Amino acid sequence: MLKFDIKKKTGLARVGTIHTAHGDIKTPAFIGAATRATVKSLTMSEMRTLGSQGILANTYHLILAPGSDLIQEFGGLAEFSSWHGPTFTDSGGFQIFSLPSAKIAEEGVKFKSHINGAKLEMTPESSMRDQWKIGADIHMAFDHLAKSENYDDMKEAMLRTHRWLDRCVAEHGRLSGQVALLEGDLSRQRERTKATGPVTSISWDALAKRSERPGARSNAQAKMPLAYSQSLYAVVQGGTFLDLRAESARYCASVNPDGFGIGGVFTADGMAEMLETVNTILPENKPRHLLGMGQEPRDLFIGAEYGIDTFDCVGPTRMARNGTLYTHDGRINIKNAKFTRDSAPVDAECDCECCKNHTRAYLHHLFKTDEITAKVLASIHNEHFIVSTVDNIRQSLMDDTFEKYKRTFLDRYYKSSNS
RNA sequence: GCUGGAAUCGUCUAGUGGCAAUGACAAGAGACUGUAAAUCUCUCGGCUUCGGCCUUCGUAGGUUCGAGUCCUACUUCCAGCA
Numbered sequence: 001m002l003k004f005d006i007k008k009k010t011g012l013a014r015v016g017t018i019h020t021a022h023g024d025i026k027t028p029a030f031i032g033a034a035t036r037a038t039v040k041s042l043t044m045s046e047m048r049t050l051g052s053q054g055i056l057a058n059t060y061h062l063i064l065a066p067g068s069d070l071i072q073e074f075g076g077l078a079e080f081s082s083w084h085g086p087t088f089t090d091s092g093g094f095q096i097f098s099l100p101s102a103k104i105a106e107e108g109v110k111f112k113s114h115i116n117g118a119k120l121e122m123t124p125e126s127s128m129r130d131q132w133k134i135g136a137d138i139h140m141a142f143d144h145l146a147k148s149e150n151y152d153d154m155k156e157a158m159l160r161t162h163r164w165l166d167r168c169v170a171e172h173g174r175l176s177g178q179v180a181l182l183e184g185d186l187s188r189q190r191e192r193t194k195a196t197g198p199v200t201s202i203s204w205d206a207l208a209k210r211s212e213r214p215g216a217r218s219n220a221q222a223k224m225p226l227a228y229s230q231s232l233y234a235v236v237q238g239g240t241f242l243d244l245r246a247e248s249a250r251y252c253a254s255v256n257p258d259g260f261g262i263g264g265v266f267t268a269d270g271m272a273e274m275l276e277t278v279n280t281i282l283p284e285n286k287p288r289h290l291l292g293m294g295q296e297p298r299d300l301f302i303g304a305e306y307g308i309d310t311f312d313c314v315g316p317t318r319m320a321r322n323g324t325l326y327t328h329d330g331r332i333n334i335k336n337a338k339f340t341r342d343s344a345p346v347d348a349e350c351d352c353e354c355c356k357n358h359t360r361a362y363l364h365h366l367f368k369t370d371e372i373t374a375k376v377l378a379s380i381h382n383e384h385f386i387v388s389t390v391d392n393i394r395q396s397l398m399d400d401t402f403e404k405y406k407r408t409f410l411d412r413y414y415k416s417s418n419s
Numbered sequence: 420g421c422u423g424g425a426a427u428c429g430u431c432u433a434g435u436g437g438c439a440a441u442g443a444c445a446a447g448a449g450a451c452u453g454u455a456a457a458u459c460u461c462u463c464g465g466c467u468u469c470g471g472c473c474u475u476c477g478u479a480g481g482u483u484c485g486a487g488u489c490c491u492a493c494u495u496c497c498a499g500c501a
Contacts (some may be wrong), residue, residue, distance in 0.1 A: 035454050056453075094453045114455045140453075235453090263453065292453035299452070314454045321457055322450085337447070375457060 002138070002231035002258035004287045004309075008398060012279050012307035015397045018259075018287050020086040020137035021228035022078045025053045027287065027309035028397075030294055030390040031088055032383060033317065036061045037071075037081045040317050041375040042383065044083045050352055050384035051391065055083050056312040059130050060092030060122075064115055068133035076135025076226045087136040088312070090291070091127045091235075094263075097145040104144070106160070124167035128232075132175045135226040140261050140291070141168040143235040154239040161237045162251045169255050172232040179227055231258035233289060240270055242277045249281035259287040262308070268293075272302050279307035295319070297326075297389055297413050301406045304393045316386045320378035323367050326385040330413055332360075334378065339364040352384035353377070 003019035018025040025031075032039045032047055034055035039047055047055065057077055062068060074080040077087045093109075096102055101112035108123030127142035142164055146157035234252035238244030252260055260282050265271060271293070282288060287309040293299045295315025303311060316326070323335040327347040332339070334346070342360035354363070354377040366374035389409070396405040 033454070040454075041457080058453080061454085088453095090453045092453095095455080099455085143453095145453090261453075266452065268452090289453090295452040313452050314456085315452045318451060318454065318456060318458085322459090324449095324451080333449080335448095370457080372457085 001229070002287070004259070004285060006285065009284075010397055010400070010402065011305070012276065013305050013397055013402065014284075014307065014309070015394055016287070016309060018086070018138075018309070020231075022087060022137055023085050025086050025310065026391075026394060028300075028304040028390050028394050029053045029310050030300070030387045031056045031289075031310050031312040032387070033312050033314040034081070034083070035314070036065070037077060039379070039383065041321060041372075041379045042317070044081060046353075046376075046380055047083070047383070048085070050380055051387045052085075052383065053387075054086035054088060054310070055081075056088035056090060057081075057134065057136065058090050058092060058095065059127060059134060060090075060095035062089075062134055063092065063120075063122075063130055064113055068130040072133040072135060072226060076228075078135070078137075086138075088138045088289070088310075089131050089134055089136040089140065091131065091140045091142040092122055093127070093140075093142050094145060094292070096122055097147070104160075106163070108142075124164040125171045128168055128171040128175060132172075132226070132230060135228075135230065137229075138231050138233060138259065138289075139172065140233050140289075141165050141235045141257070143237055143261075143263055145264060146237070146239060149239055151241060151244075154237075154241060155244055158237040158239075158244050158248050161235065162248070165234050165252065165255055168232065169234075169257065176230070178225060179229065233257055233259040233261045233287075235261040235263045235291070236278055236282075237264050239264055240274065242273065245274055245277050246281055249278040253282055257286070259289065261289045261291050263291045265290065265293050268296060268299050268302060271299070272306055275303065275306035275308065282307075294386060294390075297386075298410055300386070300390050300393060301410060304390070304397070305402070305406070311390065313386070316382040317379045320382040321375045323374075323378065325363075325378055326382055328409070328412055330415070334360060334363050335367045336364075346381055347385070350381065350385060350388075352381050354381040 004016055005019070006014050006016040008015040014027075016027045018027060030052070031054040032052045035058040037057050039055065059068075062071060071077060071080050077089070078084055096109050096111050099111045099114060103110045108121050108126065110119065110121045112118065113120055122142065124142045128139070131139040143161040144157040144164065146154045148154075234255055234257040236245065236248045236252050238246075238248040262275070262278060265274070279288060288307060289310045289312070290303045290308045292313055293303060294311040294313030300311060319325075319331075324331050324333050325346050328349055332346070339360045342364070344360055345355040345358065346360055346363060347355055358377060363374065363377060366377070392405065393402065396402040
């Protein structure tokens with residue numbers, strides 16, 4: 001069971017701590033998107049240095065390569081990637097629903113691998129099993145993303161998401177039960193061997209002696225199940241329709257998951273109302289993750305204000321790779337000719353490795369000459385910018401200065417640019 | 420010196436009588452929100468009341484209704500032979 005302590009509340013906003021088997025996350029927090037168990041162009045060491053508290057990987061991509069069994073063999077995502085901190089996995093639904101080959105049925109989704117065309121299927125149960133093998137601290141339920149914003153389609157997708165949620169909860173619970181048993185074995189084993197280091201896995205042979213041993217998966221005999229607690233978030237759907245969002249929030253709360261993901265959000269328009277609806281219904285004492293939002297600073301302020309605890313988004317690193325960088329005065333495209341002789345750092349108020357050491361002119365040069373370091377430094381900066389902005393939001397909530405911080409930040413950030 | 424061949428928009432390149440002229444790169448700008456994203460889009464001779472107008476394919480002439488394309492001379496470069 002995931003522990004979540006709330007330290008302070010202001011309206012729907014809250015400051016808290018999520019306790020996972022791999023460490024704590026002080027919330028609100030921005031979680032780096034590490035789709036294939038890596039944040040593109042950044043090392044885990046750089047991620048730690050820039051202040052990230054957690055990473056979120058993607059089940060779809062990890063199933064295709066290197067496979068969930070292999071990650072399990074290496075002790076799970078944190079161990080395999082040497083992140084050694086809190087981890088999340090997305091169910092893979094988001095990717096699979098975007099594949100042209102996706103065929104949706106009640107049982108699950110059949111699709112073809114985008115890499116080699118292999119015919120594959122993901123069901124709520126298989127997603128749960130793969131996420132257990134990958135072994136992130138927090139898993140997302142396998143949800144159905146509607147393709148259209150049409151009310152009936154959205155409702156149908158939501159209802160299926162709920163039926164699938166029941167199956168996710170059942171499968172997750174079954175897998176959870178195994179680990180509880182394993183934990184008992186492990187503590188006895190620790191006593192016997194007086195092992196000092198952390199014991200995180202045990203052979204399936206031990207499990208085989210138990211009556212609850214899961215349905216015979218012969219190829220799993222040699223595998224080492226991960227013996228630490230892993231949690232499940234239910235995912236709230238319903239698109240832009242507040243009645244559906246409310247219904248989905250009630251349903252998700254009713255299955256008593258460890259936390260909640262809020263999915264299917266693609267723009268900040270209407271997000272405040274939607275979150276207000278959802279987060280008024282969801283139980284207060286469980287963490288909430290806003291799936292995929294956080295490219296625009298306003299997303300983070302609105303999210304935190306309306307009760308979001310964690311964010312993830314590919315935007316900061318993707319934009320960085322393409323030369324768009326955050327500054328407190330709005331975005332810049334460092335490839336623009338006007339930066340050729342700009343001796344200022346990307347952002348004078350930023351304390352990331354890039355801004356402390358390098359000029360805009362240097363970064364401009366690296367981008368124009370297509371050097372790998374361009375993407376590295378830009379990603380360090382953008383990721384740090386967003387991570388630290390959410391950290392500052394947390395601090396401002398603690399200090400009761402959130403409103404002022406929000407107004408000052410957003411006025412300045414959006415004043416000269418688009419909106 | 421002789422004999423061939425070649426000169427096109429920053430660079431390379433397509434084009435053998437209807438052409439402001441192909442493609443790539445470079446350049447300029449924009450997009451990106453649970454990452455099939457080191458990706459994608461647009462602009463790229465000058466003006467424009469968006470119908471056009473003007474100036475362009477080494478230089479100068481010529482043939483033709485019309486020439487980047489054919490002819491002549493010149494200039495430069497390349498290859499081979501001396």
